[in-house]
Amino acid sequence: MLRNALAANGCIQKRFAKKKAKTGNKRAEESSDEESEEEIDEELEVVKDYKDIEVEMDSIRLDSVVKRALGLTRHNVESAFYESRIYYNGEKLEKKSVDLNEDDEVDLILGRNQENNDLLDVSRIVIRKIRLSDQKETLFAIKIRRFKRLIVENYENPWRGTLINQ
Structure with a gap:
């Protein structure tokens, strides 16, 4: 859209207004589906003490996903594993090389x-x-809900560690 304005010295100035980007119907359908999923999730969660993140990784192994999602070093993840501080779907983790699936919980x-x-x-x-990632077929795009600090009851197979969180 072109707008003309007469300047004080008699010159014509031309200004161009920005055009709004058009969104396709497919994009609108996808966003409405995502919005409805988010609305349902928000109804279930009273307090938002989590962050939804999306990461692209070449592996879906538990140790590498935990490292990336929580921002830890590989050494810290290994130490937590050997101290039996990692639980996978409510059970103590026996192997750190477990491949993750949708709806899995890792504590x-x-x-x-x-x-x-x-x-x-x-x-x-x-x-x-x-x-699979849109960028490379060798990468996985993983959507993760991360709770940095959550208070839970002890597990069926109870954790008997002595750490007191400060």
Whole structure:
């Protein structure tokens, strides 16, 4: 759209207005589906103490996904594994090379809760979706819901560590 304006010295100035980007019907349908999923999730979650992230990785192994999602070093993840502080779907992790699937939960135990020793402070990641990446076919695009600090009850196979989270 072109607008003309007469300047004080008699010259004509031309200004161009920005055009709005058109969104296709396919894009609108996808976003409405995503919005409806998000609305349902938001209704279930009273307090938003999580962050949804999407990462692209070449492996869906538990140790590499935990490292990337929680921002830890490989050494820290290995130490947590050998100290039995990683739980996979409510069970103590036996092998760190487990491949993750959608709806899996991984907890990294930070320690016992200060206010109640029967509860645990954990960092939790929930695998929301796994698909092949649009950029490279060798990468996986993984949608993750990350809880940096969550208070949970001890597990059926209880964690008996002595860490007290401060």
